Every structure is written in C-alpha cells, then in structure tokens.
Amino acid sequence: xxxxxxxxxxxxxxxxxxxxxxxxxxxxxxxxxxxxxxxxxxxxxxxxxxxxxxxxxxxxxxxxxxxxxxxxxxxxxxxxxxxxxxxxxxxxxxxxxxxxxxxxxxxxxxxxxxxxxxxxxxxxxxxxxxxxxxxxxxxxxxxxxxxxxxxxxxxxxxxxxxxxxxxxxxxxxxxxxxxxxxxxxxxxxxxxxxxxxxxxxxxxxxxxxxxxxxxxxxxxxxxxxxxxxxxxxxxxxxxxxxxxxxxxxxxxxxxxxxxxxxxxxxxxxxxxxxxxxxxxxxxxxxxxxxxxxxxxxxxxxxxxxxxxxxxxxxxxxxxxxxxxxxxxxxxxxxxxxxxxxxxxxxxxxxxxxxxxxxxxxxxxxxxxxxxxxxxxxxxxxxxxxxxxxxxxxxxxxxxxxxxxxxxxxxxxxxxxxxxxxxxxxxxxxxxxxxx
Amino acid sequence: xxxxxxxxxxxxxxxxxxxxxxxxxxxxxxxxxxxxxxxxxxxxxxxxxxxxxxxxxxxxxxxxxxxxxxxxxxxxxxxxxxxxxxxxxxxxxxxxxxxxxxxxxxxxxxxxxxxxxxxxxxxxxxxxxxxxxxxxxxxxxxxxxxxxxxxxxxxxxxxxxxxxxxxxxxxxxxxxxxxxxxxxxxxxxxxxxxxxxxxxxxxxxxxxxxxxxxxxxxxxxxxxxxxxxxxxxxxxxxxxxxxxxxxxxxxxxxxxxxxxxxxxxxxxxxxxxxxxxxxxxxxxxxxxxxxxxxxxxxxxxxxxxxxxxxxxxxxxxxxxxxxxxxxxxxxxxxxxx
Numbered sequence: 203x204x205x206x207x208x209x210x211x212x213x214x215x216x217x218x219x220x221x222x223x224x225x226x227x228x229x230x231x232x233x234x235x236x237x238x239x240x241x242x243x244x245x246x247x248x249x250x251x252x253x254x255x256x257x258x259x260x261x262x263x264x265x266x267x268x269x270x271x272x273x274x275x276x277x278x279x280x281x282x283x284x285x286x287x288x289x290x291x292x293x294x295x296x297x298x299x300x301x302x303x304x305x306x307x308x309x310x311x312x313x314x315x316x317x318x319x320x321x322x323x324x325x326x327x328x329x330x331x332x333x334x335x336x337x338x339x340x341x342x343x344x345x346x347x348x349x350x351x352x353x354x355x356x357x358x359x360x361x362x363x364x365x366x367x368x369x370x371x372x373x374x375x376x377x378x379x380x381x382x383x384x385x386x387x388x389x390x391x392x393x394x395x396x397x398x399x400x401x402x403x404x405x406x407x408x409x410x411x412x413x414x415x416x417x418x419x420x421x422x423x424x425x426x427x428x429x430x431x432x433x434x435x436x437x438x439x440x441x442x443x444x445x446x447x448x449x450x451x452x453x454x455x456x457x458x459x460x461x462x463x464x465x466x467x468x469x470x471x472x473x474x475x476x477x478x479x480x481x482x483x484x485x486x487x488x489x490x491x492x493x494x495x496x497x498x499x500x501x502x503x504x505x506x507x508x509x510x511x512x513x514x515x516x517x518x519x520x521x522x523x524x525x526x527x528x529x530x531x532x533x534x535x536x537x538x539x540x541x542x543x544x545x546x547x548x549x550x551x552x553x554x555x556x557x558x559x560x561x562x563x564x565x566x567x568x569x570x571x572x573x574x575x576x577x578x579x580x581x582x583x584x585x586x587x588x589x590x591x592x593x594x595x596x597x598x599x600x601x602x603x604x605x606x607x608x609x610x611x612x613x614x615x616x617x618x619x620x621x622x623x624x625x626x627x628x629x630x631x632x633x634x635x636x637x
Numbered sequence: 638x639x640x641x642x643x644x645x646x647x648x649x650x651x652x653x654x655x656x657x658x659x660x661x662x663x664x665x666x667x668x669x670x671x672x673x674x675x676x677x678x679x680x681x682x683x684x685x686x687x688x689x690x691x692x693x694x695x696x697x698x699x700x701x702x703x704x705x706x707x708x709x710x711x712x713x714x715x716x717x718x719x720x721x722x723x724x725x726x727x728x729x730x731x732x733x734x735x736x737x738x739x740x741x742x743x744x745x746x747x748x749x750x751x752x753x754x755x756x757x758x759x760x761x762x763x764x765x766x767x768x769x770x771x772x773x774x775x776x777x778x779x780x781x782x783x784x785x786x787x788x789x790x791x792x793x794x795x796x797x798x799x800x801x802x803x804x805x806x807x808x809x810x811x812x813x814x815x816x817x818x819x820x821x822x823x824x825x826x827x828x829x830x831x832x833x834x835x836x837x838x839x840x841x842x843x844x845x846x847x848x849x850x851x852x853x854x855x856x857x858x859x860x861x862x863x864x865x866x867x868x869x870x871x872x873x874x875x876x877x878x879x880x881x882x883x884x885x886x887x888x889x890x891x892x893x894x895x896x897x898x899x900x901x902x903x904x905x906x907x908x909x910x911x912x913x914x915x916x917x918x919x920x921x922x923x924x925x926x927x928x929x930x931x932x933x934x935x936x937x938x939x940x941x942x943x944x945x946x947x948x949x950x951x952x953x954x955x956x957x958x959x960x961x962x963x964x965x966x967x968x969x970x971x972x973x974x
Contacts (some may be wrong), residue, residue: 287912293915319703320698347701408807409894451702461791464807469790597696597703600913602895 211490227345240349241323243528243535246322247274248307251541252335254294254575260557266396266542275537277306278433286411286514287312289319295533297322305532306541310351311343311502311523312593312603318346318598323527324535326350331543337584340563341479343592344525347610351527353542354563355551359586360419363474363492368397368504377508381448384481384511388457391480401459403452404473407485408466409611414593414603415520417482417610419510423517428595428606428631437609450613469546475499480610483510485522486583490559509586523563561587598634605630655961688714690919692763704800707917716923727922729900731929733889737902738815738882744822745869745878749829751911753862756830757837775825782891784821788890798898806894813899817889821882829874836870876937 251265256279263276280303282289290313296304297320308316317323328350333341340354364377372390390404405419406412418428426441436442452458467472467485474482475492477500482488488509490498510517526545528538544550551562554571561583567573568584596602609627614619617628661740690707691714718727752770754941759766773781788795789806796803808817842861850856864871886908889900903926910919 205736289911298914316703321702321703409896461803461805464791464805471790482737598694598913604909607896617809 217498232464240327243324243327243539245532245534246275246537247534248274248278249532249534249537249541250280250303251306251308252277252280252282252296252304253308254282254286254289256281258558263557264545264550264553268541272537272540274538275534277541289329289416293529294318294322299531300531302529302531302533304416304529305328305382305534307524307529307540308355309516309527311354311521311525312599314344314352314525314527315346315595315597316599317527318349320349322530323351324530325355326528326539326542330539333545335565336546336563337522337565337587337594339587339590340523340525343521343523343595346528346595352525353527353546354525356524356554356584357561357563357587358485359561359583359590360415360483360510360517360519361586362488362510362527363484363488363505363584364552365391365477365480365501365504365508366506368394368400368480371396377506378481378511378585379509379516380511381513385457388480395553397480400477401462401473401479402457403481403483404458404462404470404479406466406470407446407449407463407611408469409607410466411603411607412466414606415522415612417446417606418520418591418593419483419517420448422520423510423512424448427591429635430595433595433635435628435635436596437485437631438628441513442624443620446610446613446624449610450616450620453614454616463611474505477501487559487578488562489577495574507582509582516589519590520585521592523561594631594635596635600636602631605634638807643810651848654933655957655964659949678776684920684927685924686918688924690915691917702848704801709737710917714918715925717918717920726901726905727906729898730903732904733814733900734885734904734929735884736814737821737885741818741821741825741882742875742878745826746875747827748822748826749874750833750867752826752830752835753837756834762878768829771827773824774831776824778824778887779891781837783821785816785823785888786892789816807894807897809897809899811899813889813893817885817892817900820888821893825878825881828868829871829878829901832870832874832877833867836867840866859864872937876934879937879962880930880934883933958959 249272253261256262261279262534269276281294286550289308290310293304293307293309296330307317307323309323318325331350331353333350337357338352340357344350344352344354345432362377368391369375369377369387369413372387372394375386376392378384378387384403391397394398394403395428405416409418421428421437422445423441423443424445424538426439426445427436428442430436448548449458451458453463458472459478461473462470467488470479470484471488473479473492474484474488475498493502494503495502510519512518526542528535528542532538546563548564548567550563552570552573554560554569555562555567556576559577561580563570567586568580574580594602609618609623609630644880689709689711693704693706693708695704706902749839756763756767756770767774768833786807787793790796791803791805793806795806804812806812832966844862844866845858853861878951884905885902889902890905893900895905897902903922907919907922907926908914910922919940
C-alpha cells in the first residue's frame with residue numbers, strides 16, 4: 203500500500219473520530235423549573251434502591267417485606283461500594299448519562315445541595331410526610347432553597363467516648379463539659395499508674411471528610427461558624443481561631459497524640475479499644491464494637507458517652523446521616539415515593555435501629571423504652587443531633603470540603619499559622635460561595 | 638527467500654502479485670484498525686476536544702439551580718493550569734511524578750535485574766522461586782496499596798520493626814515519598830525481572846564459556862556480556878515502567894491519601910477535577926500528561942534505541958524490497974515471446 207494511500211486512510215479515520223467525538227451532546231439543561239408546588243410524581247412499577255454496602259443485612263429483610271406486599275412494584279437493591287466517595291461517583295455517573303437504572307438514592311446529608319441544584323433528584327411533596335415528627339436538623343439537611351428534595355432516614359451526631367473507669371479512679375465524677383475540664387481530667391488520669399502513656403484525646407484528623415467534621419465542631423463549639431445562617435462563610439473570627447487552636451495546641455502539647463493526625467474513624471477506634479485514649483470523639487457506631495466481649499476490645503464495659511465538650515460549655519456536633527431521594531431520570535417515581543414512606547415509617551425505623559444501631563430520624567424513637575434499654579447512649583445522641591449544625595450547604599461541596607481540609611490540616615501540621623489558615627480559608631470559601 | 642509468487646497474469650497487467658497481496662492484507666487488517674481507532678484514537682481526540690470546553694457552574698440565585706451547559710473556551714483550561722496558584726500545584730505534582738519515575742524505575746531496574754539473575758540461575762525449586770518472585774506483580778495495585786497502608790500505619794508493622802521513633806508515613810514529608818516508592822518497587826520489580834529473564838534466556842552459554850576461558854570473573858562477565866546482550870529486553874522493560882510510573886495514581890491515592898502535596902501526581906490532579914465534574918480541566922491535565930509521556934517514549938525509542946517493533950519492521954522492508962527485485966526479472970522472463 204503506497205504511502206499516499208496510507209496517509210489518506212489515516213486522515214479519513216481521524217476525521218471520522220473527530221466527527222464522532224463531536225456528536226456527543228454535552229450541553230446541560232438550560233432553565234430550571236421555577237414553579238411553586240412540587241411536581242406530581244407518577245409511575246408505578248418495579249424500582250431499584252441504590253445504597254452503599256449494608257453491613258447489617260437488615261435492608262434486604264425490609265425490602266423483602268415490601269416485595270411481598272407489593273408484588274407488582276418490586277424493589278431491587280443495587281449495592282454500591284462502601285466508601286462514600288465511590289457511592290457519589292456512581293450516582294453522579296448515572297445522572298450524567300440520564301439513566302433510569304437508579305430510582306431511590308441513599309444520599310449522604312452533604313450531597314443534597316449538589317444533587318438538587320444539578321437537578322439529579324426531584325422535589326418531593328412536603329405535605330405527604332409528617333416531617334414534624336422527624337428531628338429538625340435532619341429535615342433541614344434534606345431541603346434546598348426551602349424545597350424538600352429528600353427524606354431523612356438515618357442520622358448521626360458526635361459523641362465523646364470516655365474511660366469511665368480511669369476517670370473514677372482519678373476522682374473525676376462527671377464527664378468534662380469544657381475543653382479545660384477535659385484537659386484537667388486528662389492530667390489527673392495520666393498521673394495514675396494506669397494512666398501512664400495513655401493519650402488524652404483524639405478525633406478524626408487525617409486529610410479527609412472526617413477532618414471537615416472535626417474542624418467544624420471545634421469552631422462551632424467555640425461559638426463560631428463556618429458558613430453562617432445567611433449562607434456566607436465567616437471563619438476569620440476570634441471564635442474560629444479559638445476553635446482551631448484547640449486542635450493545633452492539642453497536637454503541640456501532646457494532649458492529642460502525634461499519631462492522631464493519621465486517624466480516620468477506624469484507626470481512632472482501634473486506639474480507643476486498645477486502651478490508648480482517655481477521650482475519643484467518635485460516631486455512635488463505636489458503641490457496639492467497643493463493648494464487644496469477644497476479646498477485640500480491651501475497654502468493654504469500661505466506657506461511657508457524653509456530649510462533646512466546647513470552649514465555655516457543651517460543644518456543638520456536626521450532623522451526619524443519610525437521606526433518601528428519587529432520581530430525576532427514574533421511571534416509576536410514585537413507587538419510589540411510596541417506598542420511601544414505608545422505609546421512614548415508625549415501625550421500619552425501629553426495626554432498623556434495633557438491627558443496625560444507626561440513629562433513626564423519628565424523634566419519638568429516642569424515648570422508646572425497648573430501644574433505650576438496648577442502646578443506653580440514645581438520649582445523649584438525641585441531644586447531640588438536636589443541637590448539631592450541618593456542614594455547609596453548598597452546590598460545590600467537594601471544593602468547599604477540600605478547602606476546609608487544606609486549612610485545618612495545614613494548621614494542625616504546623617505548615618501555616620492558625621490566623622493565616624483561617625484567612626486563606628475565608629477568601630477561598632467566599633470565592634466558592636459567591637452567587 | 639522470496640515471498641511465494643503467483644504466476645503473473647498473461648499480458649502483464651497492473652495487478653501483479655505483491656500489490657494483490659497488499660490489498661488483501663489491508664482488507665484483513667481493517668477490522669483491527671477500526672478497533673484500535675475506536676479504543677485509542679477516539680478517546681484521545683474526544684479528550685482533547687473536551688479539554689477545550691468548560692462547564693458553566695453558575696447557580697441561578699433565585700431557584701438555586703445550576704445553569705449548566707458547556708462553553709467553548711479554547712486554550713483557557715491549559716492557561717489555567719500554568720498560571721496562578723494552580724501552577725504551583727501543577728509543577729509540584731510534575732516534580733513528584735518525575736521523582737517517582739526516575740528513582741522508582743532506577744530501583745526497580747536494579748532489583749529486577751537481580752531477581753532475573755536469581756530466577757535464571759536457580760537450580761533447586763526453580764518453579765517456587767519464580768512463582769514467589771512474581772506474586773507481588775499478580776496482586777492488584779489497589780489491593781497492594783491497602784496492604785501497604787496497613788503496614789505503614791502509625792502503629793503498623795513498619796514502625797514496630799524500624800528502630801527509633803515511630804514515623805507517620807501517611808503525613809506530608811519525604812517519608813510519604815519513600816512509602817510510595819517502597820510499595821511501587823515491591824510490586825513492579827518482578828515485572829522488570831520477568832522481561833529481563835526472557836532476555837537472559839536467549840544468551841547462549843558458549844559466550845560465557847568463552848569469557849571464562851579468557852579469564853573473566855563473575856562481575857566482568859555480568860558487566861561486559863550479560864548486560865549488553867540483555868540491553869534490548871531491559872530497554873523495553875524500562876520503557877514500559879517509565880510510561881507506567883508517569884501515570885501513577887492508585888498508590889499515592891490509596892496509600893497516602895488525596896491532596897497531599899508530598900506525593901500528588903498529575904493524574905491525581907486530573908482525577909480531582911473529574912470528581913468535581915469539571916471534565917474540561919480534567920481533560921486538559923490528562924492531555925498534558927499524555928504529551929509528557931509521549932515525549933519521553935519518543936526519546937526512549939529514538940535516542941536509546943528501544944526497539945519495540947523497529948528491527949522487525951526493517952526486516953520486512955528489506956524482504957519486501959528483495960521480493961520486488963526478484964519478481965521483476967521473472968516478469969520479464971514470463972512475457973510470452
């Protein structure tokens with residue numbers, strides 16, 4: 203084949219490729235629907251329920267019960283990877299190709315703004331849910347611009363796990379309510395022979411989403427805010443500096459062990475379970491695991507939980523949890539709505555709580571005798587959630603959390619001064635949230 | 638040896654044997670070309686095209702809905718990479734990428750050649766030695782990254798074994814680079830070893846015997862016989878590894894974590910942009926990385942003579958020329974008088 207013919211064929215193939223590449227329609231939807239009421243959801247039939255890995259096995263049982271009652275509207279569970287980031291990736295990809303493969307989405311509380319603004323989930327009719335019976339902060343995370351886009355199903359708040367046995371031996375009768383009290387209690391414990399080499403306090407300080415939670419809590423517990431009520435960032439304040447300094451000084455003085463800066467949830471849990479920490483800021487899931495009597499935990503029965511401490515009084519937790527939403531591209535949205543109603547009914551939430559120990563979103567379940575006997579930390583958890591502040595409700599949440607992590611990690615590792623870190627963060631957040 | 642020639646057509650028309658073979662060959666190869674174009678060329682061109690667009694991220698202040706749509710911005714995405722704060726981050730990741738490539742591949746080559754020599758000369762348990770050397774290569778990288786993360790934890794086995802104060806491997810600093818290098822070379826030195834082993838096995842024993850007779854010691858035999866003769870295989874292995882490490886992503890991402898300046902690589906930057914749905918800038922980073930890899934590969938092939946298909950192609954060209962020259966006198970002879 204001559205050189206000329208070869209070149210011609212190559213050019214033809216390249217041209218074909220360019221044309222094909224240009225054929226993809228990638229312009230997004232232009233206008234948004236600015237009508238007042240929520241659009242009516244229709245379509246009954248089989249749907250898919252998309253959620254991260256269910257370690258309890260209870261979800262399948264609940265879905266089976268629904269399937270028995272609704273043979274024409276069967277629900278299939280589509281399990282996504284365990285990591286929250288991966289779940290988001292899959293749901294976003296599904297939305298980008300406008301696929302109807304996903305119907306009900308199990309969203310993390312911080313994704314509501316992004317999914318709503320990009321119109322990947324549909325508005326839900328507020329009046330069809332008895333939202334007054336749900337925890338108010340949880341409902342708040344499911345709304346965007348005053349419209350309901352998801353229904354809260356699981357909630358989460360921070361708890362301070364503390365070694366009751368060590369505190370009692372050191373003569374501290376009440377768990378600390380302020381950072382100074384926690385510091386004093388630590389010193390007393392470390393003076394004991396059993397307290398030698400035991401770290402004082404740890405949370406989640408590695409450079410990931412957990413750091414955003416801990417940083418926000420530190421700032422909020424000192425009386426500051428990350429993003430204010432008006433949606434505008436305000437971190438360059440004295441309160442925020444006090445909050446960040448609690449973490450920075452803790453690492454400098456050794457109250458927070460050096461290794462603490464590599465802790466995610468699991469590393470911290472292992473340290474607490476090995477008896478290496480007196481105080482540990484952690485989510486409720488640690489309760490069951492740290493109380494395990496199979497030998498994995500050295501602190502079974504020796505600890506209790508309390509609300510997290512703050513600068514001058516009890517601290518303010520960051521709100522965690524999950525909401526269920528309906529994909530905008532799904533076919534049988536009405537079935538999805540009914541399924542969400544079923545999953546958030548009192549009966550179902552109670553069974554879920556008993557099986558998984560994940561905090562429910564219905565307020566009255568926290569007083570139910572049966573569950574409180576099984577999970578004594580529930581009243582503390584309810585107080586924590588009711589006072590909790592959500593993370594910034596921003597469409598570009600990925601960038602916001604990256605900026606927060608950059609500031610917090612930099613300050614805690616001594617790369618930036620607290621003042622510098624916060625003022626840089628303020629300018630970055632202003633840029634990201636400007637309308 | 639000439640190519641088998643069909644008897645030339647009577648009267649000597651235009652379709653002589655080599656050209657008919659050529660057309661048939663083209664026809665048979667077209668499906669392959671189509672698949673290659675679809676799998677390699679199309680994504681490449683689509684990515685370059687994507688890098689010329691930027692997603693409109695503005696939010697309507699009244700409804701809160703993203704305005705959306707892609708806008709053609711030309712080379713703006715590329716300009717954004719090389720200017721301002723992003724430039725510092727880009728050049729840092731460029732340096733990290735180059736650091737991992739240079740030192741990673743150097744260590745892998747040394748270890749790989751050593752492994753190849755061991756595998757080649759192993760007399761007892763040859764199968765077991767070879768299998769155990771190849772196990773790291775068989776483990777998926779993301780899994781090995783998780784395993785090494787376990788080892789490099791604050792209370793992990795690495796800190797237990799090493800004397801002195803515990804090193805926080807996953808925090809910022811040179812130790813993070815060391816951790817990535819260790820995990821990477823552990824996994825890929827066997828690959829280099831495998832390719833070099835193939836090169837070692839074609840070296841005839843007589844060469845070594847002759848050298849021994851001439852009085853060369855082990856080191857001289859290695860340096861003056863083994864290495865030069867294994868050079869083609871070694872260069873191919875190095876080229877593969879260089880191109881792989883330039884694109885390194887999963888190890889620093891899983892082992893150390895994202896957005897850690899000590900180990901951030903260019904592919905991680907592209908991934909972060911894509912994760913935030915900014916596919917234009919992501920494609921721009923990817924294209925820049927592609928150009929970097931392409932330039933290095935070109936340098937390797939041209940200057941260092943890594944002959945992936947070079948010799949083979951030259952052989953076919955020479956054979957073809959020979960076949961043509963042989964066919965011409967036949968034609969002249971076959972013309973009916």
